[in-house]
Amino acid sequence: MKNIKTELPDPSVLKEEILKRYPRKIAKKREKSIVINDPDAIPEVQANVRTIPGIITQRGCTYAGCKGVILGPSRDVVNIVHGPIGCSFYAWLTRRNQTQPPTPDSPNFITYCFSTDMQDSNIVFGGEQKLRKAIREAYELFHPYSISVFSTCPVGLIGDDIHAACREMKEELGINVFGFSCEGYRGVSQSAGHHIANNKIFSDVVGREETKGRMGKFQINMMGEYNIGGDAFVLEKYFEEMGATLVASFSGNSTIESYEYAQEADLNLVMCHRSINYIAEMMEKKYGIPWFKVNFIGANASAKSLRKLAEYFGDKEMIEKTEMLIEREMAKVKAVIERVRPKVEGKRAMLFVGGSRAHHYQELFGELGIETLVAGYEFGHRDDYEGRRVIPSIKVDADSRNIEELQVSQSDRLFKPELLTKKSGLEGKGFKFHDYEGMMPDMKKNSLVIDDISHWETEKIIEMMKPDIFCAGIKEKYVVQKHGIPLKQLHSYDYGGPYAGFEGAINFYLEMERMLACDIWKMIDAPWKNEPSIMGSMVYE
Ligand code: CFM
Numbered sequence: 001m002k003n004i005k006t007e008l009p010d011p012s013v014l015k016e017e018i019l020k021r022y023p024r025k026i027a028k029k030r031e032k033s034i035v036i037n038d039p040d041a042i043p044e045v046q047a048n049v050r051t052i053p054g055i056i057t058q059r060g061c062t063y064a065g066c067k068g069v070i071l072g073p074s075r076d077v078v079n080i081v082h083g084p085i086g087c088s089f090y091a092w093l094t095r096r097n098q099t100q101p102p103t104p105d106s107p108n109f110i111t112y113c114f115s116t117d118m119q120d121s122n123i124v125f126g127g128e129q130k131l132r133k134a135i136r137e138a139y140e141l142f143h144p145y146s147i148s149v150f151s152t153c154p155v156g157l158i159g160d161d162i163h164a165a166c167r168e169m170k171e172e173l174g175i176n177v178f179g180f181s182c183e184g185y186r187g188v189s190q191s192a193g194h195h196i197a198n199n200k201i202f203s204d205v206v207g208r209e210e211t212k213g214r215m216g217k218f219q220i221n222m223m224g225e226y227n228i229g230g231d232a233f234v235l236e237k238y239f240e241e242m243g244a245t246l247v248a249s250f251s252g253n254s255t256i257e258s259y260e261y262a263q264e265a266d267l268n269l270v271m272c273h274r275s276i277n278y279i280a281e282m283m284e285k286k287y288g289i290p291w292f293k294v295n296f297i298g299a300n301a302s303a304k305s306l307r308k309l310a311e312y313f314g315d316k317e318m319i320e321k322t323e324m325l326i327e328r329e330m331a332k333v334k335a336v337i338e339r340v341r342p343k344v345e346g347k348r349a350m351l352f353v354g355g356s357r358a359h360h361y362q363e364l365f366g367e368l369g370i371e372t373l374v375a376g377y378e379f380g381h382r383d384d385y386e387g388r389r390v391i392p393s394i395k396v397d398a399d400s401r402n403i404e405e406l407q408v409s410q411s412d413r414l415f416k417p418e419l420l421t422k423k424s425g426l427e428g429k430g431f432k433f434h435d436y437e438g439m440m441p442d443m444k445k446n447s448l449v450i451d452d453i454s455h456w457e458t459e460k461i462i463e464m465m466k467p468d469i470f471c472a473g474i475k476e477k478y479v480v481q482k483h484g485i486p487l488k489q490l491h492s493y494d495y496g497g498p499y500a501g502f503e504g505a506i507n508f509y510l511e512m513e514r515m516l517a518c519d520i521w522k523m524i525d526a527p528w529k530n531e532p533s534i535m536g537s538m539v540y541e
Helices: 013-018 022-033 064-070 085-091 122-124 130-140 151-159 162-173 190-204 231-242 275-289 299-313 314-343 359-367 382-384 388-393 416-430 455-465 475-479 501-516
Strands: 033-036 077-082 144-150 175-181 221-226 244-250 268-269 292-294 348-353 371-377 449-450 469-472 487-491
Touching: 013 022, 013 033, 013 449, 013 455, 064 085, 064 144, 064 175, 064 190, 064 244, 077 085, 077 130, 077 299, 122 382, 130 144, 130 162, 130 268, 144 162, 144 268, 162 175, 175 190, 190 275, 190 449, 221 231, 221 275, 231 244, 231 314, 231 501, 244 299, 268 275, 268 299, 275 292, 275 382, 299 314, 299 359, 314 501, 348 359, 348 455, 359 371, 359 469, 359 501, 382 388, 455 475, 469 475, 469 501, 475 487
Parallel strands: 077 144, 144 175, 221 244, 221 268, 268 292, 348 371, 348 469, 371 449, 469 487
Antiparallel strands: 033 449
16 A cells, blocks of 8 residues: 655645756746745736647637537527537537426427538538528527527638628528637637637627516526536525526526526626626626626535625525525535545645636635645636736737627616616625636645646646545546546536535535545556556657
């Protein structure tokens, strides 16, 4: 059996070790993305820049961020992927976002794949006609509420005008048809796809239905919650119990139809800041709807977010109901923490997930006394690390300039000045809006922060720090487990979940008990560790 409590190496030594093996130019670049944290004087992290070719990134592409992440979870829209069939891997449920249509015959196209299946001849002679045909065919077969189209890399390269095709089809079919120029290469990661999706939903969908009328006394939108493993279902129950009406959810368990009157909300709650802050900002400008950041991962974070929501509306009854909910749920949470915490306390975690979860899940680990040694995002921006205060100082490079910034102005008819008055009143009392502080203030001094981690860096930190658990995705899972370290997938939850809210927190504690309260992983050695083998290495400079 191996010693599982090896000493924690000084991170600067580890950083040097990592960089030493890179060619000089690459080391110079990576150095800026590997930083030693100091919560009192947060250092700058290089983020949202191009990945070094060949380094083996965790990242996905722009199209994945637009289609898979933002639009994927909406159920009443036929999402057509315009491109070769290989790209249509992302046309289907790759992300475990669940949905619950109100009745069995309500539209739900989430389980379908729609692709134009471009062939060589379409690349040579153009694919617009094929796209028009596909839109028509989808309409005739399914009569969906709306249809959207996603461009993949070859479409951008050959110059098909998907937007012209969408406009024509919108006219012909009489439903909303809109397209996304989200070719995989558009940006440096999924993040560009989020922005492109936000822009188009904002310009072509939100506000289409001008007046829906009040649906409840306290109306909210939930933003950046994608219902992975049923997380949104948990939160919907809480909102209902508090007396808050959910107008639209961007985009877990959602419909495009509901986005059309999302401007009716009195407040936008932002869960995943990275993927959805653009719409929240634009809705505030155009309609006057304030937003603040929430986090429903972790029992304490959930309580804090629900309290803030109740405080925003300031309604006595809602505040009472919220307190009752928190008290009831916290009693259950505490009982499980008391049992699980002594078994896992002091264990050490590493988290590498897209743009939010590497931060949010530190809350859950913290509740169990598990320390985060190293964390990083695949595609977060500097504000997700260092907080929104750095936004004005972020350099806009050519890659970011490539993504359109919409010019938004106040709507004459739909702007709600009373919300702005409410907002400034609350601000006077110290209530915070636009308030994402980022990951680093919540991490300990000398913890490591690594943006867009490479395969080599992953192996090195595991080897040198020997964490007890590693959180990432399916691409990393088996590599990490071969090191004798259990991996918890935080994208798909490994078919578990929900992990949001109080009941989600309990699910996660129990999962950590299963994964961490036994040392079985540490007892396994890969066969090649005990048998002789031939090894070699190569350095390129
Ligand atoms: Fe936001 Fe997400 Fe995430 Fe994200 Fe994603 Fe995801 Fe993620 Mo996978 S929107 S940034 S692009 S919280 S799919 S639901 S788990 S990488 S950390």
